[in-house]
Amino acid sequence: MEIGFDNQKYLAMQSEHIKERISQFGDKLYLEFGGKLFDDYHASRVLPGFRPDSKLQMLLQLKDQAEIVIVISAKDIQQNKVRADLGITYEEDVLRLIKEFKKVDLFVGSVVITQYTGQTMADSFKQKLKRRKINCYYHYFIDGYPTNTEKIISKDGFGKNEYIKTQRPLVVVTAPGPGSGKMATCLSQLYHDHVRGIKAGYAKYETFPVWNLPLNHPVNLAYEAATADLNDVNMIDPFHLEAYGKVTVNYNRDIEIFPVLRNIFEAIYGKSPYQSPTDMGVNMAGFCIQDDKTCQEASRQEIIRRYFVTKTRFVKEECEESEIQKQELVMKQADVTELDRRCVVAARQKEKDTHSFSGAMELQDGTIITGRTTHFMGACSSVLMNAIKYLAGIDDDVLLIEPEAFGPIQKLKTNYLGSKNPRLHTNEILIALSLSAQKNPQAKKAMSQLKQLRGTQAHITCDVAHVDASVYNSLGIQITYEAEKH
Structure with a gap:
């Protein structure tokens, strides 16, 4: 298999960049880990040479300072959402992740159930965690999230959420899959820490989209294909363009939530340390592509593969036709068909x-x-x-x-x-x-x-x-x- 990505260079650059970000804040840093931590097979498929456990290897260098918070949506528990790559539910994957973290001597502090509205299956899952002596917290559904900033940053918004008690300066927030509520969990903690007089910061470690690759680069289009069920859309970061005059790529959910994050920082510090969603990230992947042609071809194959996965989901009545239409649009943008x-x-x-x-x-x-x-x-x-x-x-x-x-x-x-x-x-x-x-x-x-x-x-x-x-x-x-x- 041809190699298009320099994994050793990536480990060195990424670990240094994360350490720099940690040093920018005082008592605590909430580091949102997007994608898969143990087994990022999507990244290894679109960036041949990327090791599926690269994020874990970096985290192990900081394990004495770090604790893990795993986030899962109550809606995903109720709907028995399945990780397509492993064939297990998100609920089962949380339990698997806890075991895997403990095997490598990483401290799992707690599990957070987000978007909670009284779902019975979420209550049952909390009891499972309790029997395993894992702390579990509820974060509630907030009407108007993420646009109603005034309500979100109030006692009726984040203030209703249970405060996650953490012990270490680096809190790594991860989840079985996208859309689980990792960022909202971090923002909620910033609010609660501020109330308690704790100075805390936030950063995001998300591999995709790659901010310094073009908007329609196949690697970034493959990310859209991978998240078609969430209807994620890659976008030019308008905040970064306005602040620096430079074109970078982010995605719709981060761009939508950025005003909330900026307002929270302004409420805490009087000034936001970030001028754009791109500023929040610590991703160095784009600097470690050694053969762009190889990565582009691998990404095109991933786009076709994701298209077939969605067709299967549609036949099994697990998604709407709009998801297929989204995949067809991505294929057109990547200029590929099934026959490629x-x-x-x-x-x-x-x-x-x-x-x-x-x-x-x-x-x-x-x-x-x-x-x-x-x-x-x-x-x-x-x-x-x-x-x-x-x-x-x-x-x-x-x-x-x-x-x-x-x-x-x-x-x-x-x-x-x-x-x-x-x-x-x-x-x-x-x-x-x-x-x-x-x-x-x-x-x-x-x-x-x-x-x-x-x-x-x-x-x-x-x-x-x-x-x-x-x-x-x-x-x-x-x-x-x-x-x-x-």
């Missing part, structure tokens, strides 16, 4: 040639591997097996799993487990292959190639079962599929 994804073209051609649901995988060296649905295997399983055979240098006609081994598994599925589909899913194929590998050296050789599939691209011409999508995700295969076909 090579595995899509190959999979559809395979289906046309074989008259059966098919799939294709683009390996790291650009080789395209195809497969089709058979009596024994679905398209996902077929493509996976063909790919690892190719990587192992095994001829296509060599059997790695004896046909007799399929029968008992199919009988178990249909006769005892109630499945109407006798074909083997990828997890079942891999179990059968691992058993075969005990005596078959070729099967063992093929199994050892699974790690080579990370970062590959795949497309399937029909709906994909959750178990197959989960296996592909675990292997690091970036899969798209056509959910409208059954």
Whole structure:
């Protein structure tokens, strides 16, 4: 895989910049961490070379000074919102994040449930946290947020929120996903700290949009595609343009909230340290792109992938048609179509040639591997097996799993487990292959190639079962599929 991003340079520049920002404030700094902290796979896809745990590595350098506050929206809890990349709910991800932070000796101070209006599922989640001895606070829905500044900065606005008791000078505010209320949580704390005579500051660590790349750069457009469900829009920062005469890129929610933040700072200090939303940020990613062409192409592929994800959500009635229209607009801006994804073209051609649901995988060296649905295997399983055979240098006609081994598994599925589909899913194929590998050296050789599939691209011409999508995700295969076909 071609590298377009210098991760080592990024770690050095970013950590120094954050330290500088911490030194600007007195008793406490609330640092909003946008995106994923442990596993920022979106960043690693659009900026090849970016390590998914880069933010975590920087945070570990400051762990003695830092504590974590995790934010989750009561609406997301009530709606069982799911992280598409991991296939788990936001509620489950909060519990996962707490465990992961503790594993690396990072202190989790509390969880904040935002936009609370009495949701019963939010109450139940608070009880789960209580049993785990995790402090939990409610922040309430504020009518008129974020435009009614006078109400927001009052006892009837932020004043109604429960005050988060923190112990350390650096408070890192993070969440399972966008739209959780991280910034509002930080602003609420600034208000409450001011009431208590504590001098506190705020900064934002958000990788996207990249402020010093053009508005319609594919990296920034990929961010719009990733947040289509939130209807985020990249914009020229008008405050920065007015203050400095320089064009920078931010997004609508930060631009909308900036007057609130500025008013809060003015109320506390008499003067705001920030003249624009761009000033709030500490993102150095744009300075670490070493091959812009590579990052642009990776971002275009991410835009197409996000388009297919939204189409699947629409078919499953998980989003409105407007979300698809948003993705189509982003694709036009990026000047791409479905056919610019090579595995899509190959999979559809395979289906046309074989008259059966098919799939294709683009390996790291650009080789395209195809497969089709058979009596024994679905398209996902077929493509996976063909790919690892190719990587192992095994001829296509060599059997790695004896046909007799399929029968008992199919009988178990249909006769005892109630499945109407006798074909083997990828997890079942891999179990059968691992058993075969005990005596078959070729099967063992093929199994050892699974790690080579990370970062590959795949497309399937029909709906994909959750178990197959989960296996592909675990292997690091970036899969798209056509959910409208059954």
